[in-house]
Amino acid sequence: QKEVEQNSGPLSVPEGAIASLNCTYSDRGSQSFFWYRQYSGKSPELIMSIYSNGDKEDGRFTAQLNKASQYVSLLIRDSQPSDSATYLCAVEGSGGGADGLTFGKGTHLIIQP
Amino acid sequence: NAGVTQTPKFQVLKTGQSMTLQCAQDMNHNSMYWYRQDPGMGLRLIYYSASEGTTDKGEVPNGYNVSRLNKREFSLRLESAAPSQTSVYFCASNTNRRRGEKLFFGSGTQLSVL
Numbered sequence: 687q688k689e690v691e692q693n694s695g696p697l698s699v700p701e702g703a704i705a706s707l708n709c710t711y712s713d714r715g716s717q718s719f720f721w722y723r724q725y726s727g728k729s730p731e732l733i734m735s736i737y738s739n740g741d742k743e744d745g746r747f748t749a750q751l752n753k754a755s756q757y758v759s760l761l762i763r764d765s766q767p768s769d770s771a772t773y774l775c776a777v778e779g780s781g782g783g784a785d786g787l788t789f790g791k792g793t794h795l796i797i798q799p
Numbered sequence: 800n801a802g803v804t805q806t807p808k809f810q811v812l813k814t815g816q817s818m819t820l821q822c823a824q825d826m827n828h829n830s831m832y833w834y835r836q837d838p839g840m841g842l843r844l845i846y847y848s849a850s851e852g853t854t855d856k857g858e859v860p861n862g863y864n865v866s867r868l869n870k871r872e873f874s875l876r877l878e879s880a881a882p883s884q885t886s887v888y889f890c891a892s893n894t895n896r897r898r899g900e901k902l903f904f905g906s907g908t909q910l911s912v913l
Contacts, residue, residue, distance in 0.1 A: 694839060718899035729889055729904040730842070737899050774841060778899060785849070786832045786857060786891075787902060791841035 688713045690777050692790035700798050705762040707773050707793050712756070715780025719751055720787065721760045722774040730774055734760060765797045801825050805890050805905035812880045812912045820875040820908050822890030830895035831873035832857075832902065833865065835886040842889065848873055849895060880912045 689712040699705040707721075718737050722730035736742045736749040736758065748761040758777075762769055775790040803824045812818055822831065829850050834842040844857030848867040862884060864876045873892075877884055887909050891902040 690841075692841075720901065729907050730902075731904075732901045735899060735901065776842075785855065786834075786844045786847050788844075788858075789834075789842040791839060 688716075688777070688779055688788045690775055690788050690790040692773075692775050692793050694791055695794040696796050697793055698796045698798055699765050701765060701767060703765055705765045705769065705795055705797070707760040707762075707775075707795065709758045709760075709775030709790055710756055711758070711775075711777045711788075713777065713780055713788075714753075714756060716777045717780070718778035719749070719758045720776040720778075721747075721749060721758075722776060722789075724772045724774060724792065726771075762795075767797045767799050770795060770797045803890055803892055803903050803905035805888075805908050807908060808906065809909050810911070812877075812910065814881060814912060816880050816912075817876065817878050818880065819877075820888055820890075820910075821872070822874065822905060823872045824890075824892040824903070825871065826892065826894075826903065827870070828892035828894050828903070829870075830893055831867065832891045833863075833873070833875045834889045834891065835859065835884075836889060836907075837886050845875065845888075880910075882912045884910065885912045886910060 721734040724730045734749040746763045750759045772792040774792045776787040832847040833845040846865040851870045890905040
């Protein structure tokens with residue numbers, strides 16, 4: 687069974703600091719990785735996707751992928767109170783996306799003003 | 800452009816009652832998915848439909864049935880609701896024509912089974 691592991695938190699970070707969120711996955715053949723943000727009572731929204739080893743930057747967000755270690759991370763620079771949410775790591779299986787994504791349990795992030 | 804529309808938004812059932820959750824997308828997507836989300840459990844796949852005319856079980860299919868009515872609509876049915884099915888249900892879709900494609904989510908249905 688495919689597994690995606692995240693620390694559930696809460697992770698508390700001061701405003702303006704860097705928030706670091708981590709995720710490990712079990713399916714070594716996985717090729718596509720996603721970070722979704724979910725505010726309380728809302729549906730998940732995609733903030734980052736990454737497919738190759740290394741870093742991918744988009745504004746204040748940086749996704750990092752290490753397939754050898756089966757590890758994905760998300761860095762949020764200059765954290766803002768509006769970044770307070772649950773962050774879900776999602777992995778597309780080795781068979782492609784036809785059977786959906788496997789999600790981690792999410793990390794609850796709190797940015798302290 | 801409405802995207803993915805789910806109805807109802809809230810529902811309270813008694814144990815043993817049945818109901819159908821409706822989902823429709825207007826983006827001409829091939830694939831549709833039903834997830835449930837429980838506190839501390841993340842999103843778990845119940846059923847999915849890779850294309851019109853096909854459905855397959857996901858991680859937690861017991862107690863549910865689905866129907867891909869046409870390309871737009873994918874419904875989830877609880878034949879005899881149980882308290883363990885109290886959850887937030889999300890429908891999602893994408894074209895699924897290439898790897899790494901994002902999911903578009905509906906706004907969710909909060910279901911309570913008493």
